[in-house]
Amino acid sequence: MLTWADQVVFEKTGKHLSSLQEAILMGVLSSQKYGDIANQYNCTEPHVRKAASELWQVISEEVGEVVNKSNLRSTFGRIQLNNSIHSAYFWKDVKIENISYCGNSTKPPKAKQNAPPTATKNQQYSIIKPQIDLRDAPELATFDNRTSELNTLKQSILEKQSRMIAILGISGMGKSAIARHLVEQIKTEFDCIIWRSLRSFSCLETTLKELIQFLSNHTELNLPDDLDGQLAILLECLRDRRCLIILDDVQCLFKDGQLVGNYQPEYQNYSKFFKLIGKLTHNSCLLFNSWEPPLEVVTLSGESGLTQIFSLTGLGQKATQILKNQGLQNEENYPELINLFRGNPLYLKLANHLIKQLFGGKISQYISYKPVCLGDELTQILQQQYQRLSELEKEAIAFLSSHPQPVLLSQLLGQFSDTPNQLFKVLLSLERRGLIEKQNLDNEMVFTVDSVMQNYILSGCD
Numbered sequence: 232m233l234t235w236a237d238q239v240v241f242e243k244t245g246k247h248l249s250s251l252q253e254a255i256l257m258g259v260l261s262s263q264k265y266g267d268i269a270n271q272y273n274c275t276e277p278h279v280r281k282a283a284s285e286l287w288q289v290i291s292e293e294v295g296e297v298v299n300k301s302n303l304r305s306t307f308g309r310i311q312l313n314n315s316i317h318s319a320y321f322w323k324d325v326k327i328e329n330i331s332y333c334g335n336s337t338k339p340p341k342a343k344q345n346a347p348p349t350a351t352k353n354q355q356y357s358i359i360k361p362q363i364d365l366r367d368a369p370e371l372a373t374f375d376n377r378t379s380e381l382n383t384l385k386q387s388i389l390e391k392q393s394r395m396i397a398i399l400g401i402s403g404m405g406k407s408a409i410a411r412h413l414v415e416q417i418k419t420e421f422d423c424i425i426w427r428s429l430r431s432f433s434c435l436e437t438t439l440k441e442l443i444q445f446l447s448n449h450t451e452l453n454l455p456d457d458l459d460g461q462l463a464i465l466l467e468c469l470r471d472r473r474c475l476i477i478l479d480d481v482q483c484l485f486k487d488g489q490l491v492g493n494y495q496p497e498y499q500n501y502s503k504f505f506k507l508i509g510k511l512t513h514n515s516c517l518l519f520n521s522w523e524p525p526l527e528v529v530t531l532s533g534e535s536g537l538t539q540i541f542s543l544t545g546l547g548q549k550a551t552q553i554l555k556n557q558g559l560q561n562e563e564n565y566p567e568l569i570n571l572f573r574g575n576p577l578y579l580k581l582a583n584h585l586i587k588q589l590f591g592g593k594i595s596q597y598i599s600y601k602p603v604c605l606g607d608e609l610t611q612i613l614q615q616q617y618q619r620l621s622e623l624e625k626e627a628i629a630f631l632s633s634h635p636q637p638v639l640l641s642q643l644l645g646q647f648s649d650t651p652n653q654l655f656k657v658l659l660s661l662e663r664r665g666l667i668e669k670q671n672l673d674n675e676m677v678f679t680v681d682s683v684m685q686n687y688i689l690s691g692c693d
């Protein structure tokens with residue numbers, strides 16, 4: 232690889248690879264930070280950054296796609312070299328674990344003496360496209376105003392090299408949509424990408440089999456019977472290549488009628504899966520969408536930056552675009568409608584249909600009848616969320632819903648005076664589900680219930 236890089240740099244600049252550039256290449260391939268390379272090389276970090284940036288530019292021009300610190304490994308992993316610069320030869324000067332190279336096993340050419348570089352024209356190799364399976368993913372649809380959220384996610388995956396990211400948010404907030412758009416923006420940074428939904432309640436064994444089959448590129452698999460053995464093989468795949476796994480609808484693993492994050496008995500072993508991916512070293516990333524977080528992921532996110540929880544909240548007034556696109560009248564009432572539905576794109580789309588069907592598109596008339604009519608589809612969605620709650624959560628949320636103003640913690644403690652400890656757990660659980668919000672007001676916490684859920688409860692839950 233160094234010989235190849237040297238040839239490329241020589242051809243473009245007339246100079247051989249400097250020893251600092253060699254150190255940068257080897258360091259980055261070993262996941263070192265620029266600061267570490269600078270220390271080892273006895274120079275400053277800005278100096279390393281400058282040399283690296285020049286190097287990435289030259290390599291990017293050569294291979295025809297953007298190459299940088301975060302995708303060097305995966306890009307090199309995908310370089311398919313022809314017979315004149317064979318892949319085994321390409322990696323011969325790199326002694327780093329977990330680098331996989333592509334190509335078959337013909338012998339590498341003899342190294343030329345005094346290396347006037349051999350020609351390295353673009354036709355001599357090509358970049359293998361990442362292997363992608365998005366059968367379970369939604370279509371790329373119109374998607375407004377999530378630029379900053381997309382940038383944060385991109386930064387977590389590409390710059391911070393997060394191993395596991397949970398996108399959390401209530402139904403319809405746009406978790407699947409943002410994950411789908413994110414894949415589109417970062418797909419060239421990975422060797423393989425697979426999207427699976429757990430909406431059809433897939434047991435861990437089935438999920439693992441599908442993932443390993445795809446990531447290892449094997450149609451016939453002889454997997455060990457025990458879960459630990461299967462997880463070890465998955466981990467090998469995640470170390471061998473840079474993989475992006477997207478698991479959608481993770482909330483399907485959890486039980487109804489209990490506090491947040493309690494697995495259904497048959498899915499309890501997913502806990503081990505999340506812990507393993509979050510804790511052990513690999514170069515890949517698991518991104519998952521859920522209404523609520525697995526508890527071990529909450530713990531891991533507190534321990535290290537390599538596991539991140541990303542809460543997807545409403546679009547706020549940026550949701551105006553959705554209402555405009557749908558041709559809704561009374562623009563002066565948009566803010567109230569958006570607040571009522573918390574900027575949730577799906578809720579707003581469903582409300583838009585209702586407003587057109589029942590009120591000829593007049594928002595002002597729709598919102599004048601309180602609690603507002605939610606319609607069958609939205610009621611069904613809210614019912615699903617409500618059924619997930621424990622009995623005490625239902626009581627607490629009913630109490631909060633009956634108050635138009637935020638409720639003080641002391642008020643709640645007065646109402647649930649027999650079970651204060653249970654109340655604290657309930658409040659945490661409801662907050663993790665995104666159904667209540669808390670605020671510090673004059674040194675006391677106050678709680679508000681999600682306005683759409685409040686509307687559902689005030690309508691008698693039907």
Ligand SMILES: Nc1ncnc2c1ncn2[C@@H]1O[C@H](COP(=O)(O)OP(=O)(O)OP(=O)(O)O)[C@@H](O)[C@H]1O
Nearest residue numbers: 372373374375401402403404405406407408576577
């Ligand atoms: N930023 C956006 N702009 C326009 N439409 C959006 C946006 N985000 C999501 N949508 C649309 O809103 C609907 C709900 O989005 P999506 O299915 O991604 O939600 P979700 O959070 O995954 O919901 P669930 O938890 O039920 O799976 C979809 O029709 C989607 O296209």
Ligand SMILES: [Mg+2]
Nearest residue numbers: 406407479520
């Ligand atoms: Mg979804």
